[in-house]
Amino acid sequence: MTKHLSRVGLVKPLALALVATAAVAAHAQSYPSRPVQIIVPFSAGGDSDQSARNLAATATGVLGQPVVVVNRAGANGAIGSQVVKDAAPDGHTLLLARIGSNVLLPALKPPGLSYKWNDFTFIGLLELNPVVCVVHPESNYKTFADLTKDLKARPGKLNYSTSGPATVPSLAPQLLLQNLDMKPDGAVAVNYKGGGDATLAVVSRDVDFTCNNLSSMTGQIAGGKLRALVTTTPERLKQFPDVPTARELGFQPMEAVVGWSALYGPPNMAPEAVKRWAEVLQKASTDPRWIAGNATYGGIPKILSPQETEKYIAENYKTYVDLIQKTGIELK
Structure with missing residues (x-):
């Protein structure tokens, strides 16, 4: 009798454990249970x-639930x-993270x-969103070496266009100057309202050069209205294979100003939802x-795992903190 009761006592906890495990599995399989929102912290277009x-179109088919893009612009993405x-943290509201809103602003x-x-x-x-340094096609700077040589020979004389003092097109030249052991005023920044205007300033020869997002300049480079000198991507651009990389030219630290897009979730997001999205990204x-x-918009596919992503962005953040401290850039 005692032996029989002992077996009954063992069966009940085992049954409860199996039920709990089944419940967890069912919960994991139920994600997403409704449409998922991807918040874009910038305006449409x-x-x-x-x-x-682009991600939503693929993810909708994989997840079996609509993935809806919602634009919540303002305050530089904040x-x-x-x-x-x-x-x-259930994984139904996600963020399209960018270097400006999620690294540069916190830095x-x-x-x-x-x-x-x-x-x-x-x-x-x-x-990745490439950053490319360009000059006018009739410029005397035929190569990146020509540009850097003149920067060092004539500190404070050359100027470059940016889309604002706290943007990647502003920090890229500052990182270049730092790599040349020059002061932040080694070249003069000329600020414009946006990347398109900054690009046109080079086309019209109002400035000597710019280091801008490729997406703002692809047409002008392809059409011969700009000469590309260097790209900050680790590998050469498929669209412009003749453009050398910063790494090839001995300026590897400039790779820090490669723009990027990433997918984030709220703090402590449910592990099953993270795992599901990692599967979506692999597909x-x-x-x-x-x-x-x-x-179509100049992006270079580069899918990383959650762990790889955190490491990549941590390194990115440290680079920008160091650069900001050295250049004294502020956002007021």
Whole structure:
């Protein structure tokens, strides 16, 4: 009798454990249980918006639920980023993260910013957005070496166009000057309202050079209206294979100003949702439609795991903190 009761006592806990395990598995399989929102912290039509919509098209088919892109622009991307930070961690509200809103802003620490670079769940890197330094095709600078030689020979005499003092097109030349052991005023920054205007300033020969996002200059480079001297991507650009990389030319630290898009979740996001999205991104990496979509806005596919993404962005953040401290850049 005692032996029989002992067996009954063992069976009941085992049954409860099996039920609990089944419940966890069912919960994991139920994600997503409703449409998923990807918050883009910038206005519609830009690189970040196109990146999110490109991913949403692929993810909808894989997840079996609609993936909806929602634009929440404002405050250099801080408003949309904050929305996701405050969202429920169930994986139904995600962020299309960008270097400006999620690395540069936290590094600058402007008044009122209430999130840090790592206040999110890292899901995966999506693609790189190349930065290319260009000059007018009739410029005397035929190569990047020509440009750097003249910068050193005539400090403070050359000028470059940017889309603002706290943007990648501003920091790229500053990083270049730092690599040349020059002061921040070794070249004169001329600020414009946006990347397109900064590009046109080189076309019209109002400035000597710019280091801008490729997406703002692809047509002008292809059409011979700009001469590309260097790209900050680790590998040469497929569209412009004759353009050398910063690494090839001995300026590897400039790779830090490669733009990127990534997928983030709220803090402490459910592990099953993170795992599901990691699977989605792996499928996207071989999806011809997703790859072709990247090409339309100048993105270079580069899918990374959650762990790889966190490491990549941590290194990115450190580089920008160091650069900001050395250049004294502020965002007021």
